Amino acid sequence: MKKLSVLILSVYSVIAFGQKVSDFKYVSVPEKFQTFKNSFGLEKYLAQALKAKQYTPVSGDKSKWPTELVTNSCSVLNADVINDKTFLRNRVILQFKDCNDKVILESKGMTDIKEFEEGYQDALKQALLKVSVSNPVATLTIQPANTVTNNVVVPSEVVTANDTSPQTGASRFSNSRQDFQKVQIDANQFLLVKPNSSIPFATFKATTKKDVFRVKLENGNATIGYFENGNIVIEMPQSNGEYTKEVFSGK
Structure with a gap:
């Protein structure tokens, strides 16, 4: 038998804090x-x-x-x-x-x-019922408790050019042609992101070997990457089946 939904009491305790x-x-x-x-x-x-x-x-x-x-x-x-x-x-x-x-x-x-x-x-x-229809503002005023640099959250632990292990946070790297933002997702994965791009240039996921990562490139190709002397290195697949070493230096 189909049950009828009967609301016996509408109890809505709403707490609002400036931002909606x-x-x-x-x-x-x-x-x-x-x-x-x-x-x-x-x-x-x-x-x-x-x-x-x-x-x-x-x-x-x-x-x-x-x-x-x-x-x-x-x-x-x-x-x-x-x-x-x-x-x-x-x-x-x-x-x-x-x-x-x-x-x-x-x-x-x-x-x-x-x-x-x-x-x-x-x-x-x-x-x-207390949730209004989305009407997003152009610029949100909320900022994280940590420092914000170029719209990227930078916690107290940040990767520097001399670091050889993944840390939380974000920092800048360059392959001599273009700058990239390194964005740490969690302890096991991070991204390299081009400025003004909606797709990560490379997604890194940890392997069982320290400082070595499985890498998925923006074109869908899969390869490996690793930390070397504080830099990020990706073995870039070529059309002939070979690989070249591309180095992203910390800035």
């Missing part, structure tokens, strides 16, 4: 909400609901995100759905946080539907 959710275009939706043992598809439900409100949800491997997001983490809001269930009610808390982990909006939703999948989704539907 609607100021953003991109929202990061995790692949799994951590407060649920079984989230009953809430991640997909939230992503679809955000798309309907003209946001662009992103998730998964950050190295595959648009470069504008990788190099400017503050252009992305982080969404979370928290399990707030009581003995008799399915309840959720929808949160949006900025790059400094500051809550931009918090909204609670509650339903009387007892079934978990339908109930949690209905509760999230109620919480989403």
Whole structure:
């Protein structure tokens, strides 16, 4: 028998902090909400609901995100759905946080539907009523707590020309023809990015050997790269099947 969704109480606790959710275009939706043992598809439900409100949800491997997001983490809001269930009610808390982990909006939703999948989704539907349609501003005023250089977040640990191991942060390298920004995604992967490019020039992922990486180039070719004397080296595949050594020196 088809169940009727009956909202017994609309409880929306909204906290706003200057910046609005609607100021953003991109929202990061995790692949799994951590407060649920079984989230009953809430991640997909939230992503679809955000798309309907003209946001662009992103998730998964950050190295595959648009470069504008990788190099400017503050252009992305982080969404979370928290399990707030009581003995008799399915309840959720929808949160949006900025790059400094500051809550931009918090909204609670509650339903009387007892079934978990339908109930949690209905509760999230109620919480989403407080989320306005995306109307992104041209320039967001939020900046990370760390230093920002050329729109790239630079934490306290930055790779320098003398470093021979991957660190978090971003720095500049050059192959004598062009400058590149090195953007650390996490401890195991980083990007080389051309100025004003939306596609990473090279994506590096760690191998089991220290300072040696699997590299995917912007043209889709796969090769290897490594650190050498503080520089980044890529073995560039040639049309004849050979490889040439291209050195990116730290600046």
